[in-house]
Amino acid sequence: MPRTRLDTARIRAAQQVIDPVFLDTPLYSCEALAAELGCGVRIKLETANPVRSFKGRGTEWVTSRLAGAVVCASAGNLGQALAWSGRRRGLRVTVVASHLASTYKLDRIRALGATLELVDGDFEAARERAVNISRRDGIRLLEDSLDIETCEGAATIGLELADRADEFDTVLLALGGGALATGVGHVLKELAPGVEVICVQPLGAPALTRSWHERRVVTTDSTDTIADGVAGRFPIPDVLDDLLLVADDAVLVREVSIIAGMRMLLDHAGLVAEPSAALGIAAILENRERFAGRRVATVVCGSNVAMDAYRRWTSEGRVEQRP
Template structure:
C-alpha cells in the first residue's frame, strides 16, 4: 500500500484558516432515531452553516491560498454544494468565481450559487460534462481549476470534521460516511484511522451511482456509463485514481443502498430528529436500515453532510405537504 496524500499536521493547521462559522458543528447522540434503527446513533450536523453543507471547509482553504497568491479568479464544476461554498468563500476574499453545473442540478442549489454572486454556467449533460467544461474554462482563461476530491484542500478541509469527531473520547465504534467524489470519506477516514484505528470507517453510496464503491471492491478504477439516483451530490461516474488510492488506505467497507432506503432515511431524520436533509445526507441511515443485523447494538456516528433540497421534490419523497 502507498502513502496517503493527506497529512494530519496540515489538517490541524487548516482549522486556523477556515472561517469559524464552518467549524465545531453540532455533534450529539440522537436517541429518537435509535428504536427504529436498533443501534446507538450519533450525528454530526454539517448543515449548520451559511452554505448548509460541509464543503465550505475545503473552499475556505482554496480561497485563502488564492487570495494570498494574488489570484483573481477560480472555476469549479459542481452538483451544487461545492459551487455554493466556493461562491461564499470567494466572495469573502474578492475572487471572481465561476461554477459550471448541469442544468438538471437541484434548482435550490443553482439559485443559491447565483445569489452568492458567482457566475453560473449550465451544461446540457451530467456532472462529468460539467467537469470537462470547467477544465476548458480554466485553461482558456488561465485561472485556477478547483477539482473536488482531487485537490487536497477539499479533502483536508473535510478532514477537520474528523478532528472534531475525535475530540475527547469517541462514543462510537463505527462511522458511516456518504461517498461521492471521496473528499469527505478520505479526509474524515484519514483522521479517524490515524487517531483511533479500531473504529470502523464504512462508506455508503447509492446503487444508482456505484462507481467509487465498485472501484474500492475491485481495487482499480471502475467507471459507469450513467447514474440514476436522487442523491445528486454523490452521482459521479469517473472515480479519481488518487482518491481511490487514499480510500483503499482507510475504508473498512463500502456499501451500496437502494433509493427507497434513502427516502426512508430522510423521512426518519425529519420525523425523529427534525432535520430536513438532502438525499446524500441520509446515506448512513439508509445503510443501517438495509442491514440492521450488522449494526445491531453498535454505536454509530453518521455525518449529515448537506441540506440543500428543492422543497417540492423533498415533500414528494417524504410525504410531507
C-alpha cells in the same frame, strides 16, 4: 506502511484558517433514532452554516491560498461553498453545472455572486467545460476530491470526531467524489484507529464503491439516483488509492432506503436532509443485524434540497430522477 495524500499537520493548519462558522459542528446522540434503528446513533450535523453543507470547510482552505479567479464544476453544494468563500475574499468565481442540476442549488450559487454557466449533459460534462475555461482564461481550476485542499478541509470533521471517538465504534460517511470519506477516514485511522470507517453510496451511482471492492477504477455509463451530490461516474485514481487505505468497507443502498432515511431524520431528529445526507441512515436500515447494538456516528453532510421534491419524497415516497 502506505500513506495517503493527506497530512494531519496540514489538516490542523486548515482548521486554523477556516471560518469558525463551519467548525465545531454539533455531535449528539439521537435517542429517538436509536430506538427506531436498534443501535446507538450519533449525528454530526454539517448543515447549520451559511452554505448548508460541509463543503465550506474545503473551499475556505482553498480560497485562503488564492488570488484572482477560480472555476469549478459542481452538482450544487461545492459551487455554493466556493461562491461564499470566494465572495468573502474578493475572488471571481465561476461555477459550471449541468442544466439538470437542482434549480434550488443553482439559484443559491447565483445569489452568492458567482458566475454560473450551464451545460448539457451530466456532471462530467460540466467538469470538462470547467477544465476548458481554466485553460482558456488561465485561472485556477478547483476539482473536488482531486485537489487535496478539499480533502483536508473535509478532514477537519475528522479532527472533531476523533476528539470524541470514545462515544462511537463506527462512522458512516457519504461517498461521492471521495473528499469527505478520505479526509475523515485519514484522520480517524491515525488518531482513532479502533473506529470502523464505512462509506455509503447509492446503488444508482456505484462507481467509487465498485472501484473500492475491485481495487481498480471502475466507471459507469450513467447514474440514476436522487442523491445528486454523490452521482459521479469517473472515480479519481488518486482518491481511490487513498480510499483503499482508510475505508474498512463500502456499501451500496437503494433509493427506497435513502428516502426512508430522509423521513427518519425528519420525523425522529427534526432534520431536513438532502438525499446524500441520509445515506448513513439508509445503510443501517438495509443491514440492521450488522449494526444492532453498535454505537454509530453518521455525518449529515447537507440540507440543500428543493422543498417541493423533498415534500414528495418524505410524504408520498415517490422517487424521481432529479430534485
